[in-house]
Amino acid sequence: MKKLNKITAGLACLALSAGVMAQGVTDDEVLLGTSTALSGPAALWGVAASQAAQIRFDMVNENGGVHGRQIRVVLEDHQYQVPIHVKAMNKLLNLDKVFATFNVLGTPMNLATAETQFAKNVPMLLPMTTAHSVQDPEHDLKLTFGSSYYNQIRFAVGHFLATGRTSACVMYQDSAYGAEVLQAVTDEVAEHSGVSLVSSVSHKPTDTEFVGAMVGFKGAGCDLIVFGTIIRDTITGYATARQLGITADVVVTQAGFDTMVAGWPGGITEGLYAASVGEAVYCDSAPASAQAFCDTYKAKYGSDPGVSGQLGYTAADLVVAGLENAGADLTVESLMDGLEAISDHQDTFGRISWSYGADDHKGTQVVVLSQVQDGKWVSLGQANYSAK
Amino acid sequence: MRILFKTNYKQDLNLAKHSGHRFWYGLLILVLLAAPLILDGYYIGEATRVLIFAMAGLGLMVVTGFTGQVSLGHAAFLLIGAYTNAWFLAQGFSSFIALPMAALLSMIGGLLVAIPAARMSGIYLAIATLVFAIIVEDVAGHLSSITGGNRGMMVDVPMLFGYQIWQSWELYLFVLIILVAATLIVLNILRSPLGRAMIAVRDSEVSSQALGVNPMKIKVFAFTVSAAITGLAGAFLAHYMLFLTPQIFGILLSIQLLLMIVLGGLGTVHGVFFGAVLIGVLETGISIAKDALPSSIGGLPGIEPLVFGVILVSVIAFEPTGIYSRWVKIRSYMEFFPIYRRKSFKRQRVYLKTERLK
């Protein structure tokens, strides 16, 4: 019986190469897989992003799907642990047999299973990380969001160093993400004369106490502090710096760029800078195109979607656009062609437009620099930026 | 019930005590070897993971189950094994070099911990090993020239005789063969003086000393062997994940190993496999079952660890000595079938006495 399965699977393979139908695709359904953190330290991102993406797919499905196909997502919880992620991907690729993975969270996770999934001809769509190492090298089956952490930080640090700051400090998490931030600062500082990286300190994601680090920075006398942090360490780290009377500018990446950080009670994050892929959108001032999403999200989960929700929704939106472009005859090739055909796709939140191409799978290279003012992220400006 | 007539002391030395043993274990190995023919990719992947964890658990069992030294830091040896293996493969060596080196370096790591650890016991040892693992993780994060630091490191596929082991069933068989070999070595240790000395040290350190056993030496030996086996498992874990960062080898991984062997049943080789299979089946089962549930339940974020925790706690609350002892009960139920008495395994009231008198 099982053997028979293998034979039919083999036949299916043959069929696939003939371009009839890919794994995870039937006449009325297309199956996507997401392995993300629904619990554990990164659940803040994983839960919101996957919930927001589901809202986009629900909208499409209610209107009859894409070319008659309903979009279904199999959601796996990797708890931000690589071994569990590898197991989850094994399930998605080999048991659920998904058509493509999408919105997979975490830098090490995406790096771990990329080879395996490409070998199985399963596209990797819009991983929930803007790490440099996940974006490069490009691959025919890989499509990413946009500007990497590396580019975000180089852009921001370049901007500050060009406007008079002379010494930088870095506080970063002991992780691939933190290492990328440190690298970016080091590289950028090297390109300017008369400036230096004076101090750097790392911390564990679970650390809660930053007085020591900040006292060290105060002693080092830096006038620019770069945070390779996520949400909680951004808030408490920044609050500690200000409490100790440190007046240096503090800048964080996309990972610490969330509406909740800006709106933290007591205004303790006032003045914090962030470099990110796009602007933060607030539902009360969102463009009309985003209203439906805002309302649904709020009705379902009782709060406004944060930036991670916006990203998740955007990712889903791009996938839908790609599927539509791919046409009724859905194969891996047609999907990738469809995605590459996305051009000047206006973002639902009215921030930026998205374009991909046959030799551009990286998405937008816009970096936005924002600052917290009166409890909200306010965009100070944006630029197309890509480091060599 | 089987009655054994022994005609020769040698019978007690055999691993398989009677023809039934030979038959069933032989069959088990055959089935495991044939599994790739029967099962499809997903299940082979799952089985590979279970085998790798079983190997790591086997290592931990040597030191914790047989020698009574708690370790909450075995992820450190997985880390050392994984990185060593990956580094040697990256330098172009074959697995023939990389695997033994992984075992050897973990062994050296084990030796380093064991010498101070042999003086500690109980909770102090548990925490000391836990802390050792945290420090090793930290060091791996800082040695970026070798480990790639926190940015991580890709792992090449295993190489044997210039042949790349790339297919999932090939890796499965590779792991299986090494695991069987490691199990045989552990069984050999257990039936020889060293193994008895380990158990002696575990059950009563003073009287083992009075019998001429050097507890320090035995503990160090157990730790070293344990580290070597766990290091091998780490090497395979690297192949399973294909990518390494130090954070993978955190506390949670150490805890999972301990969880596995306690759940399986401490102090028996069977326990290792029961534990590995149980945890594997549990995780796989929960993850498949949640798709079958309505999304209002199955889709709840965090449902998987919750269910896992609840099952874990229930198992321990009802069977504190692990699944293996449940199996023993079931087996004796079948052997004594009509006259079996339920009460004979009823849990009596037990009372705690301070262990502060050592």
Added chain:
Amino acid sequence: MNEFLQLLIVGISQGCIYGLMALGFVMIYKATEMVNFAQGDMMMLGSFVAWTLIMDLGMPFWLGVPATLIVMALFGALVDILIVRRVIGQPQFAVIILTLGLGIIFRAAAGMIWGHVPLTIDSPISGFSSFYGIVIGNERLVIIAVTALLITILWTYFRYSKWGVAMKATSQNQLAAYYSGIPVRVIISAVWAVAAAISALAGILLAPITLIEPMNGLLGIKAFAAAVIGGFGSMPGAILGGLIVGIIEPFAAAYIPAVKGSMVYIVMLIVLALRPQGLFAQIHKKKL
């Protein structure tokens, strides 16, 4: 000098938190010889409960705090009565796994109930004071004061009250305690209740500083190191160990950032290498 005092006072207040959590560990260990690996998660639950009462249900802060302590005390007792009691006297390992499992459940449940977005409690003690150039958050001063007060109460209680002595007796020889007519089960549940309440207090004190989220429980590892440095099972040891851990951290971060992450643990290993049973050893030689 200012810098030194600044780090020291922060270290002491952080150390008090670790000390409080370590105290929770030690109390349960003393009463039942169990190491409660879910202690950190009980602290996390405590701060969430406080958040619900104060921020969500709008209780005034000074009412919300005692209410939280009561809720968590009941919860602690319930955990003992429903689950932990079953494994008392079973092998140590079973107990370790049981509490690890409880930790998993608590974390997952907290994530499901309160979500993963960090929360905070508006407390009337927020803000900061500065003396001679040293800046210190008011909540940190409160932490130090509350810890000192609590330790005095607990010490007096254990030393002089009949219940306190009975608790010690129970931990030393459960069967003999039963035979003496001491209500052992009630006492053990009470210990769990007190330990849970102490952790909840630590959680509330910590909430304004670290924000509340389900993974906060992992802080328990440092409290653990603190308890071990002090000699597991010794209450003054727990506080001393907590202070040592708390003080090392900011100094390491400020002056030797490269080893900051491991410094606490390195110190712990050094202590254990010199005194394998911690500063206040609790293990006595058995009579042969």
Added chain:
Amino acid sequence: MSKSPLLQVRNIETFYGPVMAIRGISLDVHKGKIVSILGGNGAGKTTILKTICGALEPQKGTVVFSGQDITAWQPDKAARQGMGHVPEGREVFPFLSVKENLEMGAYNRKGKNEIDDDLEMVFHYFPDLKNKINLQAVLLSGGQQQMLAMGRALMMRPEILLLDEPSLGLSPLLVSEIFDIIYRLNSEQGVTMLLVEQNAHMALKVSHTGYVIETGRVVFDGDRDALLNNPDIQEFYLGKKQAIGREKRRWKQRKTWR
């Protein structure tokens, strides 16, 4: 017909792990009497006491104590009912002082004066303890720990005292002292006792009646004289050598092997 017994055990069966340690034991203890249970190693004597006080749960049978069915009660509840238990193996609170140990015995009692009086009473019977009143119990010698355990049980003012091997591992002098105290407690204070003892010689000297247990069953019971005069008991429990020489005895054992 005499009054109904203070302690009445009917047909109890207890498992110890997979082993059925006692198989249907019944016994009576009347108020003011000393009853001893004799038997070899592994006969189940300790298990009987543990089952009576609730430390073990019987599979079957009932324990009635001063009119109350206390079967399978928790031991602390039985203790509050007036059952004092001096367990085998010197079970003291090792890190509490002698005084604290004794005070724990009076845990459920009110009235400081009475408790102080009883403390004096204990020191009267065990003067050795008085000298070490502030010493941690773990520092006492084996015999003193045994006395402390007994003293602690006395502090409960129990209606019945269960004594488990009070002479185990004690020097001949201490053994006779302990039995002297047992005798005096019974005759001066009227304490009822159920005594488990390996040293049948001593036990029968002080007790009124006795039961002989073998492999979990009562094989013989009767008053002291009946027991003392029974030739089997004389041989097996009192160590009175028959006129058989050593070689014969050894042969006798060989004969029964396997």
Added chain:
Amino acid sequence: MSFLEIKNLSISFGGVKAVDDVSFSIEEGSVYAIIGPNGAGKSTIFNLLSRFYEPLSGQLNFSGNELLELGAKDIARLGIARTFQNLELFEHASVLQNLLVGRHVHNNQSWWRQMLFTRSVVEAELEHRRKVEEVIDFLELAHYRNQMISGLPYGVRKKIELARALCIEPKLLLLDEPSSGLNPEETEEMGFWIEDIRRDLNITVVLIEHDMSLVAEVSDRVLAIVNGRVATEGSHAFVQSHPDVVSAYLGDVK
């Protein structure tokens, strides 16, 4: 020089002298009993001989070896075996395994041979097994051979601990209260075995004992310890009538 010679041995715990300037010597092939009240320091002497405790002062000499130069683990190798007052068996192992641990000092197989379980290990194991079976036969333990210690009654455990000590093939056997917890019949049996051990196996025996009838039956010489000091030493009849021993240990009631 005597077989076992103890000179001016002292040790204190928490300032209290537990053993105070004790000297005695034991002839090869004799049975030597140590008596004295509880807490007099008898077991402490054994623990000093086993090198579990470090003495304040004194000398321990066993057939030409200075014991104080050795560690606890080396004592068995010299041929000194012992039992414990409160039994220190390996609870979660079978009787056979317990006894085989007694053969540990005779193991000379390297660790890698044991890992591979080579032929030489098999042969050594069979040899150990033969020796162990001799002891099993001697103490009539065959019935319990494959049972777990944790399920066995006290008296049997006592015998197993004796058997385990014999597996070392010792020259000197230290027995800590061999009869405690045994009934008269079992005690008598224990006496027979002690005699057999001395006579058939030619092992010198030192025992700590409270049962004076057993002491009288088996011992050649008796040492009485009171409060950590030697009260008297001599034949059992002599010691038993010594006034200090009577007042501190035996009491008026015999």
